[in-house]
Amino acid sequence: MTTRFDIERARRETRGCEDRIHFNNAGASLPPIPVADALYDYLREEEEQGGYEVMARRAAELDNFYTAAARLLTCSADEIAFADSATRAWNAAFYAFDFQPGDRILASSAEYGSSLVALLHQAKRLGVEISWVPDDPSGQIDINSLESQLDKRVKLICLTQVPSGGGLVNPAAKVGKVAKAAGIPYLVDACQALGQMPVDVDQLCCDLLCGTGRKFLRGPRGTGLLYVRKTLLEQLEPNQLNHHAAPLLSANNYQLRSDAKRFECWERSYAAQLALGVAIDYALAWGLGSISERVSFLATTLRQKLAAIDGVTLADQGLEPCAIVTFSCAQMPVDQLQQQLALRQINTSSVPFSANPVSSEKLHHPALLRASLHYYNTVEEIECFVTELKLLL
Template sequence: MIDVERARALTPGVRHVTHFNSAGAALPSRGVLDTVIGHLQLEAEIGGYEAAARAADRLQAVYGSAARLLNCSPDEIALVDSATRAWDLAFYAIPFQPGDRILTSSVEYASNFIAYLQTAERRGVRVDVVPDDGLGQISVDALRDMLDDRVRLVSLTHVPTNGGLVNPAAEVGKAAKEAGALFLLDACQSVGQLPMDVTELGCDLLSTTGRKYLRAPRGTGLLYVRPGVLDSLDPPFLDLHGARWAAPGRYELQPGARRFENWEYGVAARLGLGAAIDEGLGWGLPDIRDRVYALAALLRERLAEIPGCRVHDQGAERCGIVTFTLDGVPADAIKARLSALSINVNVSRPPSTLLDMTARGLGDLVRASVHYYNTPEEVARICAALEAD
């Protein structure tokens, strides 16, 4: 069980804002702040290269922390600067051929779908959207019916940017494996919010960020690559870190997932990522999930009691992301009203998940995303603010 008072005492931001925007960027802990600021101070005092050398063991330990988070080996982890970079490195490394198919879901994030469309134009692949089931999540039965020997990739967003649902990733992974297709999981909104085990999920590739539910600094992310698929991938970018210049006309790729990394990165931010992962593991991901889910359920319940407020979440399993509208009040106006009261939310717009929001006839949505440091009193505060008009 989460010690909420301790969690809040270790989170400076809760003294200044009521933060319901963890799906955008969660509030960092004092430990993460001290780690990042401390290293930046060291760089200023002795130099960037020298500070990195002094932190070499701690930097190496970040791989072990990430591996424990995902239940894999450290050499299956590449540390990069964002979830977008991690996902792009994985996707654009796949050697698509004309006639290949990509299967995805209706709640796919815009950046991913744009990459599918670009690859369709460049490589002659076909992009097919798997229908939803009656609860709004990807239909595993429909997926199985659509899988054939032309499907090169099943690509799935685990937790969409809006809508609150958690897609049945492990069932998707099992179906993809049986069909011999690669499985790429966008776990940008799920890592740090719920337990993640790449063996149970059955994914070949997984991308995520640090800034959301992991509570790490912006400019951090990671990519998991299953060893069995590593040599079938062609990293789209290489430098002297991802590969070794072995002879004038030859280079050799780094062993393991680190071939997807590049030489330059923010050392302080990476150390902060390691500190954030260790803290999340210390709290316990099952306990984090249980508290986040309970707070989100409470928020949905309270919002539904407000006249004119409509909650737009779906899925058999619902996470810490809550989306809603208030009749007659634009989402941006709601965000501005709440911001004036030091309550942070975000706005999700149709282009972010175009297929889903178009199919459901939705416009801009207010997105309130909770974390374990939030409280029922803060839930009451945001609802009171929405009712006071």
């Protein structure tokens, strides 16, 4: 498997990996050269030629973001909206629902902190009920419990496919089958999944999906995307409109767009949009299946080595944990450990409470260090990381 993956090329095309070990890909990956240069070149052209002029001249390349995202998710380009973050994309979808008092929303314990705030906000404001679907013993959402919680009042099912702390990969397709059979809209947070593993909206049976650019997709910061299934699009009116989402027909009339761009604003970083399209193409050229195999191999190698260190306790959940490796250390507070590793040019992060607050509260884990790997990382880097860790503990 590793021989099929051209690691040398991946590293040659990643300037940032030359003088550091970057194990913070769940925070933000190092962008590859084609992505970084696309961003810099576009900004340079804006500086020299003017933003509107470059936008007009490079319209086809800007549009490539939509077709690339559609290929990534196996959907059509008019089901894609550009967003400046996954949070913005998730909120745009969520706040478009016309929830009524007494409606229920089923959510997983893996929901991201920002989504949790939005859920609590709507519960407080509208009197909707949030029901947390329990996990199975492995930590994945329990499909039987999900089914048993369904009733006529359930108006939305939310699932974070891969939470940002804990290695978990939720069975998003199984949840989708349940949602589809029950005819309930299904919103997937695929923020940490995009770029790390294949994500196909038909296979997931999801109606809405959000993602971010800067993590495993290796795109620029300040980028994200929203997928909205065509059949749901017509029923979902964004809770805020503007002249891009709903072009004016006259001084007192507008027409809501029929595509997913109804969830967008006109102004954005066009450089970042173009570069995100390049990042998606770049990921697709490596192949999401190959990427997923490569990162699983690296993460398994790291977990095996960590498990052999005294005082280190792995915290990952789920049946097949992904490239996000989390652990606690008995000998040193996690923040201190992260700082010490950073001094040695090793980037990691600690897992904040907001990563997956509902499950964190339930699991009572001590503070966790997160080492999140991508395909351009190597076994040599893992060995170096483990050696430095042992010296520190």
